[in-house]
Amino acid sequence: MNWSTIAGLVPAPGAAPDFEACLAAFPVLERAKTTVQDPRFHAEGDVWTHTQMVVQELLALPDYLQASPHDRMVLFLAALLHDVAKYRTTVIDPQTGAIGQPGHSRKGAVEARVLLWDAGAPLDLREAVCRLIAVHQVPFFALAGSRSGKTPERIVREGSWQVNLVHLAALAEADMRGRVCVDQQAVLDNIELFRELAREEGCYGSPRHFADAHTRLSYFRGADVHPDYALFQEPGSRVTVMCGLPASGKDSWLAQHRRGLPVVSFDDAREALDLKHGENEGAAAHFAHDKARELLRKKAPFVWSATHLSLQMRTRTLDLLFAYGAEVELVYLEQPRAELLRRNSRRDSTLSNKALQSLLNRWELPTETEAHALRIEQP
Template sequence: MQPDWLKSILSGSTADPDLMTRSFPWAARMIGCPHDPIHHAEGDPWTHTMMVAEALERGDGFEALPPERQDLLRLTAWFHDVAKPQTTEIVWEPFLNEDGSPSRSFEDQQRLSAWLSEMEKHQPRQVGWDDAEEEPSHLSLRADGRERVTQHHHAAQGAMMAWRGLIDAGCDAQMARDVFTMTFWHQRPSHMLGNTSNDRKIIQLSVDAGQGNWDDLIRFCEADQRGRMSQNRDQVLEDLALARLLVAEAGENIGADLLNNPWPFANPESRLKYLRGKGGDLPFHASEHAAGSRVIMMSGLPGSGKDTFLEQNFARWPIVSMDKIREEMGVSPTDNQGKVHQETYNQIKALLRTGEAFAVNSTSLTRVMRQKLSGTILDYDGYIEAYSIDVPFSVARQRNSSRENPVPDDVLVKLANKREPILSNEAHELYSVDEHMNLTKMFGHEPDVDVTWSPAPS
């Protein structure tokens, strides 16, 4: 059952602000969190979030959007700043770089230390607004200059929080992926002007946006500006209008509507090589299809259902299982996993050399975890067919507890807090698998590929 806050957002109109304040899991820490007085004179991140949600509903053309795109933008509005509390730094303005980030230069750090020492003679240090153990303390610097609040990387961290939070709330995996993308990208359009590497960004977002598109992202960014009190709001809105023209022009140059549609890659191999920087700077190139092994790459928490899925669909395939290797080597989940990883890759490479189709059964929850695996497969010209078991944490936890050798709960919690979605530059195809083992294709099978999904090896 979906929680009240998710039902309210997806109700088809503006979410109830009182209900959201009471039930949205991230609201309490956003309320009272410092916000930069120059760019957010309206108040804390929660005040800003509610203003953005209202501005979005009032935006030109919003009511005419399909319901799924309205829902995507509404969810993005409520999630786009959830990571600001954990990324907050308060600095004295002279110690800011030109881009607004805190200065880390040796000279400035010396000046800061000397200034702090002098200040402490007259007043005690004031620790930050949030005393929660899992968050860093932030020092409030008071002087004749202005205090400034920076919250760098809140978009990337907020995207991860949105992905995990929505999956755990029982949200549709496609929607959760799309909210992840919109949240991750929401600061980028206003900084596109004068950038010489826009083409790759335009293409990447057009592919990863799923049900959304560039028009939706810019529409949200405009609401993000209208839902604040800022000295440069009008200038940023003008920059966003120019960004819209830039994306439209990039599409017109190839006869495509990139504001509303993804880049028309010739096939999955072309997409993967271009987005991984392996296909040069020309996205028009039609790459040859992978000639090596077809590899099933699983991703999911312990207990999520990876073993069951493989047994139901790929039982006749060779399966490289980290759990099985760990068991054979007598290594527990809390021990050093170096030898387990080494043996896993020995078996993977042996199969890749034969060109035989096989499956890899491991958690592969983060991009870092998957990089070595996907890189190894692609080095052997393999075809990556990824299956992400996207079930709520509560489901994985219950299933794990009923296993003969369950993963310790503290380990499971740490793994759950590392989950990241598989993106379009990590696999040729991606399917999401829900708790009932139903499949939903996320991406893959571009127009010139005639591949029928089959659980049987070719």
Template structure:
């Protein structure tokens, strides 16, 4: 998320991040702190792109290349920790995704998305502040963008989107460390591509900040059209606001509504399940349709309301947002998060409990919303 680090988080540091003087990395301490990294030494890579050897060798080289860069050294301690953590874990999922074909070729398809999920859990276990945690996750997810953005169907769209969740200059620095931390035949070309990425982002005013849309409405229109111009100042014709709750069962969505908007109409899928006698483990099609029918009534009468459900994956949110936007609603997403242990404890206190196995499954599938989805996004 490209959100300014909160003042109270500015003293956060990552365990093992080297400090001055010397900036020496103590790999023995890091391996003791994070034993999950040991499997990287057993994971081979395609020698065409990684002649240096296994993933652990590459990871060490990337971290050392990052620490050597003047741009990294000029950062404050928290910013250095963010980039160092991303470098340390950027290939964490390769041992789980690497496959060796019959011809000896090595691939690791899917390691980026799985790695982002794994990094989120590692950092959550360290009680990392939310904004910092999600910034590191975003760097892991978008780290290769500076290398391949120009090959995408819409290069400008790719950097504008990325800039909404993470600083593009940090992505460039991370990508540069990744290239310098490997042995490959195309290293010089890759570094030139990264420099082009920096220049392209600077030209469009989103190198060290989120792309400056003229309004929230213009941003929403841009990301919800296949082809659009980010400079276009869209006329705001919205007629009402809809709040879309997001979070695991037991995170306190009902409590948040009672404390913040007790006056608004609420479409609660939990309440509909109780009324219709449907269990959380039963097929949910009839419940969702009943909720959508209620929503259409509110939308047609221009009555603001809250859609209260888990909404943990983007496809579900996208379907609802498309419905609401079709009636010219401004969509505000409220994402609530508490530690999983607390979720399970609070769920046990609910009148309508959700089976613990279902909560664990939801937790594994969770896709945290970002600003490309809505007009306004609140994290709590």
């Protein structure tokens, strides 16, 4: 299915959705018809019934009716795909019969990313959709804080750097209105309070202002600082951290933009240790980390080149860099699937195309909350 066909699914204000066309565009949604949900929270029935109700509720909201064509497309696709991963995350307690879909938001974002990437969706629009899916339930519970100990203010401030909070609140409201449950009104009240808090913070529709990038990053990493007052930054290494699937063009980009800088690379570590992809990854990581520490102690500028494809993978690298006071720019590169596979098949690499594609299961793009700066490029 190509992007122009998918873009044509988005209803104009006042128009009705064509759900049969939506199923044809995204056949994986057929699985939603047989995916059960906990009747305490979804008495309306299966996931596809819920999805249709959510889309219909979204189309009636002022935030959709008054949105630009681009934003309507983001909202519609986020609503259509917000539960796309429930079919593969469903668990049923054998004792109580309770139904859950743990992790469906984050996994749904990854699944939607692959679907829209293969369809040729514009990267900025695709990521706006996927970021919404990843956090679409946050407004339900944000006013109670989070399990990680984040306050409602911190959740709103950080969220505004990841998604448009106007869109997030609209999606959450449609998600709650598009179901049958006893606590519907209480959750809708929470969503409205989420909106009010975002307005008070000056980030309802735009990122929350911070004094500078270092203050912003330190805050998002848990520092007890006020966003409006700059935090002193100790000088350290300036590090470029590369992100992207194998064969996305990281080496070529470095040759053009960071020529002459030392490079920390797992590929180089494997070569130095005579290892194949997937063989003794711990030894390769240890080798690379030792080289990075040596450069960090000298406060030297350098590049860390790896896939860094998931938040978890990036966090391991970033935690080390920030422990030494580094200033970090994340650089993410991307290519279409066919081009990646063509390039990879021509490389002198032990990574097969099959193994490369398996990496898509944990494909999470970096966000502005992870480093001092973020640069995203594609052909």
